[in-house]
Structure formats: C-alpha cells, structure tokens
Amino acid sequence: MKAHLLFPDRDLDLTAALPPQSAALINDLRLNVVFEAMARGDAVIAKIVPHVLLAGTDDVAVILYRQSVMRELMEKEDFCRNLYAFLKETLSAEHKSYLHMRNRSVSGVIFDAVLSLEVLSGPLQKLKVIANKQKTLATSTAVRRLFEILDEELDDSLFADLLEYSRVFRVPEMLLSARLGDGNKGVDYRLRGFPGARFRWLKKLIGQWLPPNSYRLDPRDDNGARALNDLRERALGGAASSMQQGKDHVLSFLTNLRDELAFYVGALNVRRRLCARQLPLCFPDIEASGCRSFDAQDLYDIALALASDQPVTGNNVPMTGSRKGTIITGANQGGKSTCLRSIGLSLLMARCGLFVGAGHLTTAMVGGVFTHFKREEDRTLQSGKFDEELRRLDDLLTYVRDDSVVLFNESFSSTNEMEGSAISFDVMDALMASGVRVFFVTHQYTFAHRGFLLRRDQILFLRAPGRKGADRDFRLEPGEPSATREAADLYQRVFGVALSPSIKTTPSGL
C-alpha cells in the first residue's frame, strides 16, 4: 500500500540530501518567496516543497505523471484540501494520544501501539469509505490506483485483527515457548497465543489442584511475581516489536500520503494567488531529449509576482532552432535579472511537474538548473572576489551535465572588462559546445559583442530597453547588443583604439 502520488513506482525520499548548489538556487531565484506562498504557514508543506522542487526529476514520464495528478486535483480542489486536512488531523490526534507515554518497556510499547491503533482505526475506516467512492471518479492513473488499493487493502479482516489486538493484550493468561540457552537459561522466547478462554475453567479449580509441572507463587512473593512478569515480557517482546512496527507502518503510510499530497496543496495555494491576479499559468510541453530549445511566451517571475503588487511584465524568450544560449544586455533596472530568474524558476517548476508562470512554454528536458550570480555580499577574506567567482564556477561545474542549464548574472565583472569578457565568452562557448544551455545577463559589451559576431547562430540576444519617459516598460526586446559609453571608454582604454565600426570587420583583433 503506497501513496505514490509523486512517483509511479516509489515514495518521496525526504532523507535524500538536497541537490548540490541548492543554497545558491534558493538565494539567487528567491525561492523562499515561492516556498512561503506554497506553504501558507503549513509546516508540512514548508518541509516537503523545497525537497520536491529542488530535486526535480530527469524523467519526462514522472513529469507527465505529476501533471496529470495536478490537473485532476485542480479540478477537485476542495476534495484535495479536505483530504489533506483529514490526514493532518488524524496524524496529529494519534501523535497526541501517545506523546505522554513514550515508554520503552515491552508492555509500554504494546500499550502505546494498541492505543494508537485504536485511535487510527476510525480514520482508516473513513478512508476506506472515501476510497470506495472516489476510485471510480478518478481521472489520473495515480489517484485511481491509490484509491483502488486503499479500498482493497482496508478490508474486513484488517479491522477484525485490529479489534482482536486491542483485546488480547489485556488478557493476563498467555502461552509462550522457549529453548535452552547458555547456562540452561531460557532463550528464544516466543508468544504462542492467549489460551484465555480455555484457561478460565482452571482458575476455578485453583486451590484444589494444579496440573503436573505447575507452580503457584506465594501471594507475598514479590520477587517471584517480578520474575514471572519478566518471563511474560520476554515472550511479548516479539509481539511488541510487531505491534510497534505495525503501528509505525500505518503511520508512515498515512504520513507519506499526507506529505505527497502536501506538495499538490502547496501548488494549489500558489495557483490561487496568481489566478487572483489574473496571471497566466500553463503546463509546459517537455520536448524529447537531444533538443536544447527554450521557447517561452509571456514568461514572468512568479517570485516577483508573489512578493510585490507591481504590474508584472511577461517576456518572450524564443531560444529555438540551433540556439542553445541567450545573452541579455541592456540598461540597468531594465528587467534583465527578473527575466533571468523567471527562466530559472520556470525550469525548476517544469522539472518537478508543476505549472509555470507563462502563457506558453516549450522546453527540452532539463537535467539540472545552476546559478552563477554576482555576489555583492560575498566578502571572503581569504581570496579575492574574482578568485571567489572562479572557485564557485569550479564548484558548480562538478555537478553540471550536458542537459543542465546554467544561469549567469553579471558574472566575472569583478575583473577588468577585457579579462572578464574573455572568461565569459570562453565559459559560455564551452558550455554550449557541451550541450549545456546558458542564459547570461551581462554588462560586458566586449563579451556580448564577440558572441554576436562569432556565435550569432547559436545565441539569442535580448536587450533591456532604457527608461523611456515615465512609462516603465520592462519587456525585453530581441536585438544586437549595443555599446554603452562605459563600454566604449573601457574598450578604448584596454585596446588603445576607439570602439569603432571597423572592429566588426576584424573580429580576430579580440
């Protein structure tokens, strides 16, 4: 009996470490805003969502599996929320019931388990009713299969057993077996059952006679009573372990179901807020592997939309055809970083089976998303800033694969433009040549221009327009990078010649 709402064939593994570079992603893409909006104060969602979102999946089948669950639960939002609330309540009630009696003695463990199972028995029966009704209404494979299994496994014999266990352990008579161990001490104690009923007639005869090989303790023999109890407890050890494990299995099933559902409830929470602002959402189309496209329309940064009430600008990013990279240039405060973040976030959400903040998105499968953002706040004393940037690049390259996406935001600007540009170009060119998609926000005209001259067929160029009057339009436009005065000055200083059109005809000079 498995929840399997996130993977067709396995549970969510919350013990798995977050992928490397997660901290950078959270920071650079402002993921905490998204996490908080999904959780809306719910501790379970807050715990689950970062795991699922950051881990993502490389498996298109899993993405489609989750998209189908998501679609169904978007249709049945109230049912989904109610089921989640029911599970949460069940688990917290159970938790309360035995919180005070964390007793590790055999009888304590059995007592805890019996009590917990008594508490859980009602909710399990309710779940059975829900499953029986919902299994025919389900539209997604995952939801249908879940309710079918629940309906089948939560059967009469289960509830009969639960009833029996809540009774037998209160009966004082029991039958145990053992063998002789070291020093002829009893070992390998096993519980054989509770011959309580058959034993009852015997009780009446006590005082008159005992069967052979019997012994009756003196009522004042406290040590003997303790020893007899010890014998009993040893025999109950195996049953205690089974009861405890049984209880834990039930709890962990319910917990898994709650946790996996929490992810979808979180998604519903965000969806509700974005819909209220009438922002578009869509399920991305995932293209077959081998292709490196990223084609987005009206792509916006969900984190920004959640964090502020300002109007949201959508961008078109048509990185299609032979293009594997995008260079974004242009004015400060022009929406470059926001666009870069929206690309990163949409890829992360697509990778975990969620909808994305765009009118439309088609993307090739993404193996992993990595960020290399300029760090203002990084003031490492042991090495220079440029060192730090290269070291960070070195770190993340340990994990980058050919189907990864790397987002650079004003990287390598801590050195002079010529050196920085050379590095930027080499890095981007090498990554693209390896199949990695690169999105690069830069002020380095030398770099952008060189990319335009040499790799125009592979790179999409987007430009942030400067502020035109009071009307702030952050929409990026496709276009050739243009030199700012700053770039020209720098160029002149570095090359000793003015940045003139003639440079375009002699790219070898770079």
Place this chain on the structure above:
Amino acid sequence: MTFMSLLWLDEDQRKGVLPSAVPDCFHDLCLDQVMATAVGVDPDLVSVFCNPPHEIETVVYRQKMFQDLERGDIAACGREFMLALRRSRTLADNARRSGNIWASRRWNLDAARAYAATLATLHGTLTKAEPSSPAMKSLIDWLATTLASTRHQRLVREGDEIVEALNRVSYMVRVGEGVFTVLPSDDGPDYGRRIEATFARFRQGDLQPLTFGYEEDVIFTNVEGKVLDFVATLNPEIFGKLDQYCREFGDYESETVRRLDYEFRFVMAWLDLIARLKTSGLSFCYPLLSESSQEERVTDAFDIALALERAKKKAGPVVSNEFHLQGPERVLLVTGPNQGGKTTFARMIGQLHYLAKLGGPVPGQDAHLFHVDHIFTHFEREENAHDLRSKLEDELVRIHKIITDATSRSLVIMNESFSSTTMNDAIALCAIVLNTFLERGLICVCVTFLETLATLSDHIVPMVSDVEKGHEDVRTYRIVRARPDGRVYAMALARKYNVTGDDIRRRLASQVRPRETGL
C-alpha cells in the same frame, strides 16, 4: 605427567620460588615502578619478578623461550591460550553463581568443553608455528600427550553429545496470574508473526525491529529455577547424562595448565612492556651472561624506569648510554654536574643486572654481563629526624651490612654515599669502603661528587656526565669515560642564571630598573 614449565628446568627449582618480599634493591633501582607497570592488574606476577633463577642454564632456557615468544605468531598462540582459559574460567565461575543445580551443571559442562578446546587450539597453533626453544617444544609434547589421553577424549565427545541434545530441547510455559505450568512444546505458530502479517499491507519501508535489553544475569530467579526444574523433569534422559558428566569431569583443569597460564602472563607482560618502548626507538637485547668473567660491555642501554615514565608522559625518548669494564676494572666512579644523569646511569646498571637474570630482553643494543649473585644498593634515604648523626649512622649501618653480605660475585651501587658528613670524612669513608670492595673483587658503581676518589686505584674507571661543547649549561645526559675537571659546567651554569661577574656588575648597575630576569 612429566614436569612442564616455561620458566624452570625442574620441579625443585620451581619449588624454590617463595612468595618472598620485594628485593631490597627494587626501590633504589626503581624496579618497583617497572614491576608495577609490567604486572599491571596482575599482581600474581610479582613473585616471578622477585625470584630470578640462580642457575645460568635456567636463564638461557628462558632467553630462548622469550625469543620464540617475540615472534608474532607464537605470541598470538600464547595470548589466545590465556584469553580462552580466562573464558573457560568465567564459565566455571558462572556455575558457582547460578543458584540452580541444572544451570550450574550446564556451565560446568561448557567450561570443561571450553577448556578442552583451549588446549587443542594451543597445540594446533603452536605446532604450526614451529617454535625452536626447548621450552616451547616440550610444551607441544606435553599438550599432545594430554590431548591423546582417553579421559580427555571422552570429556570432549560426551560433552558435545550432551550439548547437542540440550540445544534441541524446547518447552512451553502457560503463564497465568501468579501461576505457571511447563509443558512440552508443540510446533504452534508465533503470534508475533501473525501481527506482522496483519500490518504487512502498510509496509512503507524496512523498519528496524525493536529489541528490548535484558540484563542477562547468571543468577536464576525462583521462577526461572522452577521452570528449569520442570523442564528437567520433562526430559529425564538428557538431564541424567548431564548430571553424570559433571560428576566425572567436574575437576578438569590441571595444575600444569594453571602454571603455564601464569608463566605466559609473565612473559607477555614483559614483552608488552618493552614493545611500548621499542616504538620510541629504544633497543632491547638478550644479554650474554658469564659466570667466570667480570668484564662487561653494554651499548645503548637506558634507565627503563625513566623510559617508561617519559613514554607515559609522551615525552621524547631517554638518552642511551654505554659502559664497559675490561681487565681488572671493577669500579665505575661517576661524577659531574647535578641533574646530569648520574643516578639514572647507576640505576640503569643495577636494572640491567637484575633484569638479565629474569631471562627476558633487557635495555641495550648489546650486553655482556657478569652473572652477579646479588645486587646491593646504598642510596641516600629520606629521614624523619633532622639529626645528621643519625643519618650518617644509618648510612654506616647499611654499608656495614653490605660489606658483610656482599661476595666477590655481587654488584654494589652507591649513590652519593656519606654526603651528609664533611668532605674529608666522606672521602675517608668512601676510600675505605671502595678499597674493601676492590680487595673483594666485586663490581661497584659509585656516584659521588668526590672526584678525588678516582685516584685511589687503577681499577677505578672515572666517568663524568657530559655537557655540550660550547653550551656548557646544556647537559647531554651522557656519561662518558673522562677525568673530571669540574670547571667547564660551573661557568656555563653561572651564565645561565646570570650570576657571572659581568652579570652581577651589570645587574647591580641597573638596580633602579625593575628586575628583568625574573630571578
């Protein structure tokens, strides 16, 4: 059974070992500390330490045995033997503690079998290791004879049969309130399994089964005892055999095995101790002992007590020293600066002679020693009273006893003797004593500040504690053959403490300033 010992050649020698007091020289030579470190928690070993053999043949017998046991594989045989014997004795001890007759017999049975296995293992491993010493070879023979005896073979075979039968016994107990009944076991199902089956459908992953810790006490409760008695009643045949076995083989451990264990413990204790010191680069060797020649030659030896102390404190290794006596030389007269290693050197010589008699490896790269009959020490004693006369008197009483008891084969070690009296008196007393020793022809080490004693005789070898050339305040702790001159180090020490003439003038001239030297 033939006599078998790792330490003694025959029964008479061994019987000569008395649980005697610690030898007088132990305190002065710090051998008491060495012994304490070596025996550790095994005070039984003290009597071996305190009773070295008198016969040189026995020392050689031991040296060869020690050499065998320095081999890792043979040492492992010995260690395993000791451990296994200890385990078997723990089992026998359980028999005494259990408080139930059937438990006690089962422990006895297991103890006897463990004992038999211990001997068989020792025989097997030792034979495979092919030792070369007479002691080890005769041990192998002794073991072979013992193992082949009918009684031993029955002990093993019948024991195995009974254990097998007992392991097959199973029973049931019906437990009620204050009452229980023991029944023969059927093959009914385990109720815990049934519970597992109920919850199998919920299984999400593997869970660690709960285990409950019980203090497994050897002692039976009355309930456990009753249960076992009933189990015995239900299985009369097998428990009858167990009873018979214990009557027959209850007393299985032989006197020889007890002694062997004891002797192994001694050898291992010593080898363990020197192994610790070897790791810090110190050398050990088997001394060549002579009963005829008093010529001695030792290289790279050291004070083992000091070495142990420094090893314990993780300080650097001790300084090694060498000495020799050739021709008519009998007395080593050691002088030099205080704290220069003189006493350490004297102790080292005493230790070497004593430890050599025990038969194990001794400090040094190489050692030729005279097989002395007794070691006398004459060291300064702390006293309660401050009366100098009584101190001198005590010293004189002690030296008189030594002069009376010492033979030409003895070793006498004097350390700062008669320092409580005036220099002239001390010289006179020392001269008399040394002359007596020289006449007797015994070997003597004399640590003193009375350099002039070196001129008494050609048979006296003057030695001094050395200092570093050019840094005369730095002691090397080496004791070298040299005529003492007594001047170089005085100047060095003066400089060190800023009390040379120049120092004093300078310091007096700058009195107004706060003291800088910290003195």
